[in-house]
Amino acid sequence: MATDAKARIAHYLSGFFPVTDLKDDDDLFALGFVSSMFAMQLVTFVEHEFDVVVENEDLELDNFRSIGALEAFVGRKLAATAAS
């Protein structure tokens, strides 16, 4: 499941960034300019792809900064959903 989430995130990001292999800890926000549209699409992707709700307090760069950060964030959200 963990690697599966990572693969889905990496595949999605490959459409935005002109690099062939994005490393887990590459900082997406250092790679290129972050447009409003990309930010919104990334949040919407996470919500739809993993069926989680991104709350205002979740909207921190550290949750969206890299493939690894996104995977960890999605993992925390799914665990919280499963627990409640």
Next chain:
Amino acid sequence: MTVKCVVWDLDHTLWDGILLEDGEVTVRPAVLDVIRTLDERGILHSVASRNDHDAAWAKLVELGVAEYFLHPQIGWGSKSEAVAEIARRLNIGIDTLAFVDDQPFERDEVAFAHPQVLCIDAAEAASIPELPRMNPRFVTADSRARRHLYQADEQRKQAEQGHRGTSEEFLAKLAMRFTIAPAQEDDLQRAEELTVRTNQLNATGYTYSYEELDAFRSSPDHDLLVAELEDVYGGYGTIGLALVERGAEAWTVKLLLMSCRVMARGVGAVLLNHLIRQAHSAGVRLRAEFVPTDRNRTMYITYKFSGFRELEQRDGVSVLENDYSRVQDDPPYMTVLVKG
């Protein structure tokens, strides 16, 4: 709210007769007058018709009126789906649509699914230009050119769909030039129009009148900035507005808004980025007011991802402050010009 797009039925509404039964139909002269009058005011037009698509479109072309209609929905689906699709394609709220049809059943079907759509009997078509909701307070150069601006957008979208590669590579092909300048007197009508028209990319939802904006323009404690965008397909017009209150220790962004048409170009962050760099080099804090609505989440995300954090909330207004941890350069795919 002012209507942004009028959606027309065809048979017995735009033209006399039923195309598939009569073959020959003629445009109602009064309806054509209405379409031209509203087009001049910057109100768009579209079509929702149960008809054979190719035959109806060919007839619209033959009659010389096809150019007026954006994203026409001609087919056998329901009209409520057609109007929803038009709002989605134009990226405008469904509450800014009007729908004109001669058949009560069709008007009821649309009104039932979308109570916010203004439904009008085709028999009343001639009086449409007199309706208050069909009269924008100002008609600016941007409003008169609006149909062409949307048509250029459509060309861009088609180019984008045909593009292979990353979105950034596509944006580079557009060779965008983004100009930020202090608002001049002749920008104010468009500035007011933007505050009234823009919902999705408006950080506070504050609307200001021409007179208020004019006062900010000449106030030493405020910066009122307008942004324009152009690319290889032509100009987008004046698409952004920012109002900054300059305090001694902190500047506060009271208003930041971007036209919905340029959402996909990421320019909201470019204007914000300009303000961050200016405040940073002036040695003051940069704060921003944000009032959440059910439509402006993109703007909130833009702020948060540009390094703003919530400082406090008072009376439904969030005050955000930038931590200057990430002061970005302008995007490589865009030329940003700042006028003094």
